[in-house]
Amino acid sequence: MSAAVKYTLGRIGLFVVVVAALWPVDMDIFLKLILALLFSAAVSFFLLKGWRDEMAEEMAAAAERRRVEKERLRSALAGDDQADDATGDRAADEKG
Secondary structure (H helix, E strand, O other), X not given: XXXXXXXXXXXXXXXXXXXXXXXXXXXXXXXXXXXXXXXXXXXXHHHXXXXXXXXXXXXXXXXXXXXXXXXXXXHHHHOOOHHHHHHHHHHHHHHO
16 A cells, blocks of 8 residues: 555544544534644644655655656657667677
């Protein structure tokens, strides 16, 4: 399971737990939801730190992969593709 899914489910789970804890309290439902949102966000900052860091690392790695692929595609479209260089090197080795 990806870190983003774990973190999202953790945040939702904390929110549900806090709403359930506030349910018996006599106050407006919208106020309960707002309080639950704020409290669960504050608690998740501490409890879900590991999953949040893991998710950030996965997102950074994905962004780096996209950047490298974008550079590779741009160079291929510009005509200075590294694959052409490697093919040329192999052809020269076979002839030489």
